[in-house]
Amino acid sequence: MENAVVAENGVRLTEEQRRRRRSRSVAIALVLAALVALFYVVTIVKLGSNVALRTF
Amino acid sequence: MTSLDTVQAHIPGAVASDGISGASPADYFALLKPRVMSLVVFTALTGMALAPGGIHPVIGFVAILCIAVGAGASGALNMWYDADIDARMSRTRERPVPAGRVTPGEALGFGLTLAAGSVVVLGLTVNWLSAALLAFTIFFYVVVYTMWLKRRTPQNIVIGGAAGALPPVVGWAAVTGTVSVESLILFLIIFLWTPPHFWALALIRSDDYARAGVPMLPNVAGFAATQRQILVYAVLLAIAGVAPAILGFASIYYGIAAAVLGAGFVLDARWVGRMRENDPTMAAALRLFGYSILYLFVVFALLLLDRGAQLIGILA
Numbered sequence: 001m002e003n004a005v006v007a008e009n010g011v012r013l014t015e016e017q018r019r020r021r022r023s024r025s026v027a028i029a030l031v032l033a034a035l036v037a038l039f040y041v042v043t044i045v046k047l048g049s050n051v052a053l054r055t056f
Numbered sequence: 057m058t059s060l061d062t063v064q065a066h067i068p069g070a071v072a073s074d075g076i077s078g079a080s081p082a083d084y085f086a087l088l089k090p091r092v093m094s095l096v097v098f099t100a101l102t103g104m105a106l107a108p109g110g111i112h113p114v115i116g117f118v119a120i121l122c123i124a125v126g127a128g129a130s131g132a133l134n135m136w137y138d139a140d141i142d143a144r145m146s147r148t149r150e151r152p153v154p155a156g157r158v159t160p161g162e163a164l165g166f167g168l169t170l171a172a173g174s175v176v177v178l179g180l181t182v183n184w185l186s187a188a189l190l191a192f193t194i195f196f197y198v199v200v201y202t203m204w205l206k207r208r209t210p211q212n213i214v215i216g217g218a219a220g221a222l223p224p225v226v227g228w229a230a231v232t233g234t235v236s237v238e239s240l241i242l243f244l245i246i247f248l249w250t251p252p253h254f255w256a257l258a259l260i261r262s263d264d265y266a267r268a269g270v271p272m273l274p275n276v277a278g279f280a281a282t283q284r285q286i287l288v289y290a291v292l293l294a295i296a297g298v299a300p301a302i303l304g305f306a307s308i309y310y311g312i313a314a315a316v317l318g319a320g321f322v323l324d325a326r327w328v329g330r331m332r333e334n335d336p337t338m339a340a341a342l343r344l345f346g347y348s349i350l351y352l353f354v355v356f357a358l359l360l361l362d363r364g365a366q367l368i369g370i371l372a
Contacts, residue, residue: 013076020080027081038118042181045114 077162083152087135087163088128088170095352096127096223102356103224103242105363106305107231115182119230122178123223125170126190130197130219132167136160137202141268147261167198178230186229193222207269210276217250218243238305241296242359248293249352252286252325256345259328260338279333286344290325294318297355310362314355321351 013021100123104116111119135142135153143154152158158166171194179187201216209215221243228239258265258272259282265272274282297318301311324347327340 011076017076017078020078023080024077024084027084038121041114042118045112046181 077159079152079158079162083157084166086152087132087158087166088125089131089134090128092131092220093124093127096220097124098353099242099246099356100124100223100227102360103227103239104231105360106224106238106242107228109231111182111231116230119178119182119186119227122174122182122187123190123226123230126174126178126194127223129167129170129174130194132163132170133194133198134202136163136167137198138206139163141207141270144268145261145264147264182230183233185233185235186226189222189226189229189235193219193226196222208271210271210273212271213254214251217247217254220250221246238300238303241299241303241305244296244299245293245355246352248289248296249348252289252293252321253345253348253352255282255286256328256341256348258282259331259341260345283329283331287322287325287329290322294322297321300359306359306362307366310358313358317351317354321347 097120101120104111104119135151138148139151139153139160142148142151148154153160153163171191175187175191175194178190197216197219201212201219205212205216224242224246225235225239228242229235255273258274259279262272262274266275273285277285294315295318297314298311300306301308301314306314321344324340324344328344331338331340
């Protein structure tokens, strides 16, 4: 794949640029997934037994 | 054309003229200054462990994570602002921005996003005092140290050292919701540790700092003045190091160990004081620089162990 290029919106990415963009996207996805899990656990911890005491 | 542009223009693989980022996740991770971050995490954890009362492990983990990310944000913003002088120093020219792997704009956006995110999450999850202290730490490091002091005064790392000394105070505040004398003693230990640590490095790298135009003490006040000030701070640090035992929030065993470690620091500082300016090896300064890292790590590790021993009843 020497000097392979990909045409996107008129911009031609080299294979290396495409590979790095993909790795950045994967890293962002992993961080976002970790944040979702973290916020879920924090919410459960913060609610604790209070969730049973709420008024409707 | 700025000096940074000049440097990037000559680096193969640097940011393309079409503006397409060539950064990998590792480059962004490097922006966080992971080695500094590990020290921040360790000292903040000690602050949390020494604080009276408890914190839920998950909330404690979030607090440490936010403090670490806040410290990383400070590092990224520092690298954004200092890219021009980083490019002129051999120690820093391979950092992602001067090497051209990350654009200054990317570093700025990354740093600001992490700074805001870490402060808001710490405030919403733990408490707003610790969040305010974290915000102040980031502000102090980026604006007061990086933008105002670093290029203007040889006292840059003395005053700027306050930012690096705050993490245990943030950790303490995360548990207690207060700032107390004990947490300020932890602050003082790191605050007094910072000048001899960085001045030892500045003695070794004085040419580098001079080339970059950073007014470190050896370049401005001279070699002998730096030697004297290193010794003064070493003595003050040795005293502050035993303060936790004197004030009663660490045991006498910690106090004895800290006194021995402090004496070693003063001894190494005296060796630096005897070093000749034309010494090609700078061996004494190198030794002090290495010992200073060991000193801070061991003192905080002993405080953690001491607290652990108190909690399980080994120590009264």
